[in-house]
Amino acid sequence: MMPIDFTLTAYQRRLQRVAREFANEILGPLVKSADENSDPQKAFASVKAAYVESYKLGFATGFIPKKYGGGGISNVDLQIVVEELCAIDPGFATILLVNGLALMPLVWFASEQQKQKWLIPATGDPRGEYLAGWSVSEAAGTPGGTANFDGPGSFPAGIGLTAILDKKNGEYVLNGRKFWPANAGGWDLQGADANVCIVRTSPDAGGSRGLSAIVIPRGTEGITYEQPISKLGHRICQNNSMIFSNCRVPEENAFAIGNGDLVVNKAFTWSGPVAAIASVGVARSAYEFALSWAKKYTGGGDKPIIDHQIVAYTLAEVAMKIEAGRAFAWKAAHYHDLHNADGHAVGPMSKVFCGEMLFNAVFQAMKVVGVNALDRANPLERYLREASVFPLYDAGNVGMQMRKICAVMADPAFDPRAIASSAATPFAKQAPPPET
Ligand SMILES: Cc1cc2nc3c(=O)[nH]c(=O)nc-3n(C[C@H](O)[C@H](O)[C@H](O)COP(=O)(O)OP(=O)(O)OC[C@H]3O[C@@H](n4cnc5c(N)ncnc54)[C@H](O)[C@@H]3O)c2cc1C
Structure with missing residues (x-):
């Protein structure tokens, strides 16, 4: 067998x-x-029937291990599916991605009992409607925001949703707000089937010691779901504002106590190559539209515009970027298959690289097409709006993903050739240890 081979297997071609x-x-x-x-x-609800179809095809929970009813699909195989979905709509694919961001932390960090309790219903919904929310992000304000979730500061810096254990009743009591989580409101704004929330369980401790994860089932009282955020792009997925007011959740729903920072970091590392190939899918559609346009459109001249060298060169550049992006995304996904999704440098690298590539590629495609790219009857204006989301979502490139890459590189033991040779790249808690 060739050590490097980009040919799809029969299974991957079928996928x-x-x-x-x-x-x-x-x-x-x-x-x-x-x-x-x-x-x-309404936009979100309008794709519910399509979601149910995708659930039945195994796309909504395919990444969960077979042991818990999932498809046990590899990270590389997931790449194949995500590129196809995102070539049509990356907002829809985000609904599926967020199921993974919410449920994979249970696979990595929860007890066996918790996995059975929460993952089996996720993968075995006979209605095919099951949704999981992943609630980390918080509203703008001072301090507010999300990027410094694992900073050393105590409350109110960093994650502001507190969960205080009421030992008498064996319940956590949640107060605060989440802003941006996708899927969290569910199809009817009464809540996703399960919401995995990152909470501050020790208000006096910094973000690398005071955070935990907790599962909040649908029907839990004390949460108000406001109208979803109206966004520039990815308009099909739902982004929520959730207000928690003395919301009581059983103690046994919590996991990764004191290690919520590791949950956030690992989830957004796992999703890196997924967001990367999602970018490639959108870029592919923009490129194919512009290429086809350039072969037919003359711009009032006597030959198709692709016969002008500057047009052809521009399209060639776009094509190169897409191929490079796909290879990088696949490489990062392969690394995750080898290292249990602990590619805390290569995962974010692929996400940052491909997301930035996409925005540039769409704009180049628009320049090829010219003024008609702005006509909303053509798809490029939507691709530009979709492209603008990639560097900002799934843990923003500047404030969150780049920080992880740099943390891996700054480790004195970091081997700069580790990624090329698919060796491990260790990553640990980022803030200083507690004072003794
Ligand atoms: C379509 C979509 C889906 C999403 N789904 C979810 C979801 O399911 N769950 C969820 O929790 N969130 C979700 N989000 C939110 C998303 O993950 C954001 O990336 C996240 O909230 C962080 O945003 P931010 O990086 O802009 O953070 P902010 O805290 O708002 O930071 C803003 C800016 O401040 C600067 N900055 C702040 N701190 C630093 C620092 N330490 N170093 C350098 N620069 C810094 C950077 O320029 C950064 O861009 C979604 C967003 C979108 C658009």
């Missing part, structure tokens, strides 16, 4: 075909009107 058919035939017809719907909750 690609099924994902492509789903994206083109079931999702595709819904995208334009959902994107244009001024009511974000």
Whole structure:
């Protein structure tokens, strides 16, 4: 066998075909009107039937190990599916991605009993409607924000949603607000089936010691879901504002107590290559539209514009970037398959690289097409809006993902050749240890 081989296996080709058919035939017809719907909750709800189809195909929980009813799909195989979905709509794919951000932390950090309790219903929903929310991000303000969630400061810096243990009743009592979590409101704004929330369990401790994760099932009292945020791009996925007021959650729903920072870091590392290939999917669609346009459109001249060297060169540059981005995303996913998703440098690197590549690629495609790229009858203006999301979501590149890459590199034991040779790149808690 060749040590490096980009040829898809028969299984991967089948995955690609099924994902492509789903994206083109079931999702595709819904995208334009959902994107244009001024009511974000209605836009989200309008793709519910497509979500149910995707659930039945195994896309909604395929990444969960088979032991817990999931598809046990590898990170590399997941790449194949995500590129196809995102070539049609990255907002829809985000709904599926967020299931992973919420549920994979249970796979990595929860007790066996908790895995059985929360993962089996996630993978075995006969209705195919199951949604998991991943609630880390918080509203703007001072201190507010999310990027410094693991900073050394005590409350109110960093994560502001507190969960204080009421030992008498064996319950955590949650107060505060989350802002931006996807899926969290569920199809009816009454809550996702399960919400995995990052909370501050020790208000006096810094972000690397005082944070934990807790699962909040649908129907829990003390949470208000406000109308979802109306966004520039990814309009199909739901982003929530949740207000917690003396919300009581059983103590046994908590996990990774005191290690919530590791949960956040690992989840957003796992998702790095997924966001990377999602960028490639959008870039591919922008490129294919511009290429096809350039072969037909003359701009009032006597030949198609692709016959002008500057146009052809621009398209060639876009094509190069897409190929480089796909190779990087696959490499990072492969690394995650080898290292249990602990690619805390290469995962974020692929996400940052491909997200920045995408925005540039779409704009180059727009320059090829010219003024008609701005016409909303053509898809490029939407791709530009979708592209703008990538560097900012899934843990923003500047404040969160780059910090992880730098933390890995700054470790005195870091081997700069480790990624190339697929060796481990250790990553640990970032803030200083508690004073003794
Ligand atoms: C479509 C979509 C889906 C999303 N889904 C979810 C979800 O499911 N769950 C969830 O919890 N969140 C979700 N989010 C939010 C998303 O993950 C954000 O990336 C996250 O909230 C962090 O935003 P931020 O990096 O802009 O942080 P902020 O704290 O708002 O920081 C803003 C800016 O401040 C600067 N900054 C702050 N601190 C530093 C620092 N230490 N170093 C350098 N610069 C710094 C940077 O310029 C940064 O961009 C989603 C967002 C979108 C758009």
